[in-house]
Amino acid sequence: MTETFTDWLRQRSEPDWTAVVTHPFTQGLFDGLVPVTSMRSYLVQDYQFVDDFLALLGSALAKADRYSSRLAIAGSIAVVTSEENTYFQRAFDALGVGEADRVRPKLDEATVAFRELISDTNARGSYAEVLTVLTVAEWTYLEWAMRAPAALPENFVHAEWITLHNNPDFQSWVRWLCRELDRVGADLDERDRARCLRLFQHATRCELDFFNTHSP
Numbered sequence: 001m002t003e004t005f006t007d008w009l010r011q012r013s014e015p016d017w018t019a020v021v022t023h024p025f026t027q028g029l030f031d032g033l034v035p036v037t038s039m040r041s042y043l044v045q046d047y048q049f050v051d052d053f054l055a056l057l058g059s060a061l062a063k064a065d066r067y068s069s070r071l072a073i074a075g076s077i078a079v080v081t082s083e084e085n086t087y088f089q090r091a092f093d094a095l096g097v098g099e100a101d102r103v104r105p106k107l108d109e110a111t112v113a114f115r116e117l118i119s120d121t122n123a124r125g126s127y128a129e130v131l132t133v134l135t136v137a138e139w140t141y142l143e144w145a146m147r148a149p150a151a152l153p154e155n156f157v158h159a160e161w162i163t164l165h166n167n168p169d170f171q172s173w174v175r176w177l178c179r180e181l182d183r184v185g186a187d188l189d190e191r192d193r194a195r196c197l198r199l200f201q202h203a204t205r206c207e208l209d210f211f212n213t214h215s216p
């Protein structure tokens with residue numbers, strides 16, 4: 001079988017890729033053993049990441065070259081702004097996160113770095129480059145969440161963060177993202193493919209730094 005563009009990108013992003021999808025933070029989630037302080041700081045920072053991520057989805061929606069692609073992207077925007085946002089609010093309530101940390105927390109270095117990558121891609125990236133960053137963010141999350149055991153932790157803060165990233169709709173969305181990047185990637189010249197690779201590797205490193213920051 002011939003190698004797809006997304007497989008090519010992922011293979012050249014090792015060993016960071018495997019380090020993200022098997023990260024000890026995710027094992028802590030599966031066991032329900034991430035300490036409250038780590039879970040709180042992780043979700044507070046992630047909510048700021050999600051803000052930029054939503055803008056990047058908007059950029060993909062605007063840059064897409066066909067209506068069917070816009071529909072798929074709009075479906076993901078709907079999830080981020082409903083189920084996922086509601087999860088954050090319920091988790092913040094359960095973890096005692098105050099208003100200031102929900103709206104404008106002090107950002108960790110890893111969050112700043114990730115946000116910079118996203119906003120640069122948002123401002124200057126082609127559709128293929130926007131898809132590249134989205135694919136890393138979603139595919140890594142699907143891959144770690146798929147490693148969860150059938151028995152989920154009791155605490156909904158842990159359990160729902162896993163199921164939000166491993167359910168049939170999320171799986172279809174990630175499959176679509178990979179196919180879309182393969183489709184768009186097929187028309188790129190060598191220089192643009194290399195740009196996507198650098199972005200893919202950079203985004204994978206940002207994911208790793210993000211988990212590392214919140215691992216006790």
Ligand SMILES: Cc1ncc(CN)c(N)n1
Nearest residue numbers: 046049137138141207210
């Ligand atoms: C850091 C990060 N990367 C990816 C995802 C999945 N959207 C997330 N919520 N946070």
